[in-house]
Amino acid sequence: xxxxxxxxxxxxxxxxxxxxxxxxxxxxxxxYLFLGPWxxxxxxxxxxxxxVSLYLSFTDYDLFxxxxxxxxxxxxxxxxxxxxxxxxxxxxxxxxxWSVPLKLVLALAVALLLNSLRGKGQAFFRSAFxxxxxxxxxxxxxxxxxxxxxxxxxxxxxxxxxxxxxSAWQFGAPMVIFLAGLQQIPRDLFDAAAVDGAGWxxxxxxxxxxxxSPVLFFNLVLETIHAFQAFTQAFVVSGGRGGPADSTLFYxxxxxxxxxxxxxxxxxxxxxxxxxxxxxxITAVLFRTSRxxxxxxxxx
Amino acid sequence: MxxxxxxxxxxxxxxxxxxxxxxxxxxxxxxxxFIWWGNDDRAKVTNEAVKLFESRNSNIKVATSFQxxxxxxxxxxxxxxxxxxxxxxxxxxxxxxxxxxRNVLLDxxxxxxxxxxxTDWNAGFIGSGKLNGKQVAMPLAQNATxxxxxxxxxxxxxxxxxxxxxxxxxYKERSAKIQASTGGKIAGATDFxxxxxxxxxxxxxxxxxxxxxxxxxxxxxxxxxxxWQLSKDFRDGNATTPPELVTTLNAGAEQTPMGKxxxxxxxxxxxxxxxxxTVRPNExxxxxxxxxxxxxxxxxxxxxxxxxxxxxTKNKDAAVKLIDFLLNDPDAGKIxxxxxxxxxxxxIREAVAQNLSGANKVIxxxxxxxxxxxGDAPAAPPKGDGTxxxxxQRKHEEVVFGKKTIDQALDEFWRDAEEALx
Numbered sequence: 001x002x003x004x005x006x007x008x009x010x011x012x013x014x015x016x017x018x019x020x021x022x023x024x025x026x027x028x029x030x031x032y033l034f035l036g037p038w039x040x041x042x043x044x045x046x047x048x049x050x051x052v053s054l055y056l057s058f059t060d061y062d063l064f065x066x067x068x069x070x071x072x073x074x075x076x077x078x079x080x081x082x083x084x085x086x087x088x089x090x091x092x093x094x095x096x097x098w099s100v101p102l103k104l105v106l107a108l109a110v111a112l113l114l115n116s117l118r119g120k121g122q123a124f125f126r127s128a129f130x131x132x133x134x135x136x137x138x139x140x141x142x143x144x145x146x147x148x149x150x151x152x153x154x155x156x157x158x159x160x161x162x163x164x165x166x167s168a169w170q171f172g173a174p175m176v177i178f179l180a181g182l183q184q185i186p187r188d189l190f191d192a193a194a195v196d197g198a199g200w201x202x203x204x205x206x207x208x209x210x211x212x213s214p215v216l217f218f219n220l221v222l223e224t225i226h227a228f229q230a231f232t233q234a235f236v237v238s239g240g241r242g243g244p245a246d247s248t249l250f251y252x253x254x255x256x257x258x259x260x261x262x263x264x265x266x267x268x269x270x271x272x273x274x275x276x277x278x279x280x281x282i283t284a285v286l287f288r289t290s291r292x293x294x295x296x297x298x299x300x
Numbered sequence: 301m302x303x304x305x306x307x308x309x310x311x312x313x314x315x316x317x318x319x320x321x322x323x324x325x326x327x328x329x330x331x332x333x334f335i336w337w338g339n340d341d342r343a344k345v346t347n348e349a350v351k352l353f354e355s356r357n358s359n360i361k362v363a364t365s366f367q368x369x370x371x372x373x374x375x376x377x378x379x380x381x382x383x384x385x386x387x388x389x390x391x392x393x394x395x396x397x398x399x400x401x402r403n404v405l406l407d408x409x410x411x412x413x414x415x416x417x418x419t420d421w422n423a424g425f426i427g428s429g430k431l432n433g434k435q436v437a438m439p440l441a442q443n444a445t446x447x448x449x450x451x452x453x454x455x456x457x458x459x460x461x462x463x464x465x466x467x468x469x470x471y472k473e474r475s476a477k478i479q480a481s482t483g484g485k486i487a488g489a490t491d492f493x494x495x496x497x498x499x500x501x502x503x504x505x506x507x508x509x510x511x512x513x514x515x516x517x518x519x520x521x522x523x524x525x526x527x528w529q530l531s532k533d534f535r536d537g538n539a540t541t542p543p544e545l546v547t548t549l550n551a552g553a554e555q556t557p558m559g560k561x562x563x564x565x566x567x568x569x570x571x572x573x574x575x576x577x578t579v580r581p582n583e584x585x586x587x588x589x590x591x592x593x594x595x596x597x598x599x600x601x602x603x604x605x606x607x608x609x610x611x612x613t614k615n616k617d618a619a620v621k622l623i624d625f626l627l628n629d630p631d632a633g634k635i636x637x638x639x640x641x642x643x644x645x646x647x648i649r650e651a652v653a654q655n656l657s658g659a660n661k662v663i664x665x666x667x668x669x670x671x672x673x674x675g676d677a678p679a680a681p682p683k684g685d686g687t688x689x690x691x692x693q694r695k696h697e698e699v700v701f702g703k704k705t706i707d708q709a710l711d712e713f714w715r716d717a718e719e720a721l722x
Contacts, residue, residue: 062402063377063378063380063381064377064380064381064399064402064403064404065402065403083712084716151544154544154545154546155543155544155701156697156701156703239370240370241690241693241694243693243694243697244544244546244697244701245694245697245698245701245703246694246698260374260377260378261373261374261686261687262686262687262720263377263398263402265381
């Protein structure tokens with residue numbers, strides 16, 4: 001990271017400057033050759049289906065017969081004439097607003113704890129806390145969760161909470177990233193602060209959090225995007241219905257129901273595109289705000 | 301080196317020959333795919349029957365696979381959309397129109413009575429696979445709605461067991477009695493208000509039906525209101541399961557209030573009795589629905605499953621042959637037994653009835669006891685019924701959990717149901 005450069009700038013620079021810009025003629029070709037497999041996959045499995053889905057979103061398509069062009073009808077219906085769609089948006093927003101901060105706070109707290117354990121079984125606890133995330137999208141885990149929170153899951157007021165808890169419990173990925181970020185913070189900053197008499201909270205607020213803010217930002221963006229796309233847990237926990245009484249009708253779940261059980265694939269495609277644009281917008285807004293609270297170390 | 305080359309050449313020749321052999325498959329050889337939903341039990345008998353079919357038709361190979369019901373139709377729709385439709389497809393009554401209405405099922409009309417034998421069939425029952433004059437499916441077996449109950453709990457509470465002639469008021473009274481006798485721990489009846497199958501049975505007892513001939517809703521708002529009110533009366537009278545158990549009805553028997561021993565009686569289909577019997581062996585019985593009508597129970601001879609061929613199959617003859625074999629071959633009938641319900645072929649049904657035990661016996665005896673009061677199946681539900689089925693559950697849930705009043709839920713149900721039928 002940038003910080004490493006500041007601590008020992010000399011060797012880094014010398015390597016960069018010492019190496020002459022040597023570019024064999026065919027280096028680009030080789031690069032593309034190595035990129036090839038990924039590129040093929042990205043075009044064939046991601047870009048092409050996306051283009052098709054964009055087209056389908058302007059059609060009435062029932063999976064079996066050829067799509068009929070309907071223009072903006074699907075989009076108009078989404079916003080004007082589908083109360084359940086709006087319900088699913090509300091449920092998803094609730095989930096994002098609850099689960100992302102909860103997960104990040106848990107991840108940060110555990111990372112701080114583990115960071116203070118330098119050498120004393122840190123590796124073991126890191127793995128232990130990471131384990132639930134490895135099982136992340138697993139169906140088995142969601143089923144176990146369903147069994148544990150049996151009555152909660154079947155009551156509208158609590159069903160969403162159980163899914164938020166399930167997601168928060170899988171804080172391993174952001175935790176590991178936080179931990180790596182924490183270990184990058186130069187110790188002399190803390191030492192200097194300690195000499196000045198700063199307590200634990202002071203150091204957390206004035207050193208750790210600002211120095212960690214790029215990592216925090218990264219985790220926030222990633223987890224927000226993931227949360228909008230949450231599907232497996234809700235699908236399994238609610239038996240694929242978004243119930244009880246639509247209390248766990250996630251956006252993706254409703255999309256799936258429209259596409260695969262009601263055979264309205266055109267409508268489902270329109271939903272998918274609205275979600276994509278919404279996520280892009282929200283990410284853009286997060287990036288905008290980042291200039292006010294993310295500290296990249298090299299700023300004065 | 302030379303020896304290697306020779307061996308290599310030889311191998312190539314052998315492979316080429318084998319390739320040639322494979323290529324000649326078009327000469328009378330056919331490979332078809334058959335899929336169904338069910339569990340391991342069903343897979344065992346079905347695969348056994350398919351093997352017998354292959355041994356009798358050495359030129360036909362059948363690849364089989366199965367899913368549970370929940371995933372089955374999602375898989376089927378994606379396979380068909382992907383141009384990879386199975387040749388022979390187990391079909392559900394509720395989905396018949398969704399698929400046939402989209403022209404993905406082969407019209408079997410030219411084969412009925414010829415390649416597909418129907419001499420030992422009930423003519424009315426064959427009709428349950430017809431849509432707009434086309435035979436798009438053949439019923440595989442017959443089932444009917446029923447009440448599964450725990451006779452010990454009825455007895456302990458001094459409540460009479462379900463029998464023809466009992467009314468909905470009797471049901472409520474006995475359920476409340478049972479619930480009181482267990483100190484409220486076990487409900488007298490599983491809440492039925494969100495289940496379209498129960499509503500349909502109840503409607504038929506009043507001479508109405510779910511769908512009119514033109515495919516519109518066949519009942520009025522007030523009918524559904526009265527039905528939801530009936531379910532509410534059960535709740536108010538401490539005769540039925542608490543709200544959080546209402547949502548468990550979609551899963552297998554082990555997940556339902558009955559399977560969890562939290563209810564003394566539950567609405568079901570007789571063909572599902574096997575599942576209950578696995579969870580609670582030899583504890584439960586089947587009885588008729590309560591009815592306020594002397595003439596009818598509202599239940600009817602429903603095709604528990606149907607069987608169709610894909611309209612795009614390249615091996616029509618082989619597919620039709622397999623369908624006929626599964627429906628009409630006495631040996632296949634013996635292997636399949638009553639696994640899918642009462643066999644559609646009456647001769648096979650009789651043969652199977654001679655040799656019954658366990659769950660199959662209970663199912664056969666139940667159907668025999670109510671047969672005189674069963675009606676013929678109505679026309680298959682229209683496209684959109686799958687959506688309405690779930691809609692009814694959802695709106696009823698909202699009522700049960702106190703999120704909406706019956707009238708609010710009713711208005712929303714009506715709006716969305718009409719939308720689904722468009």
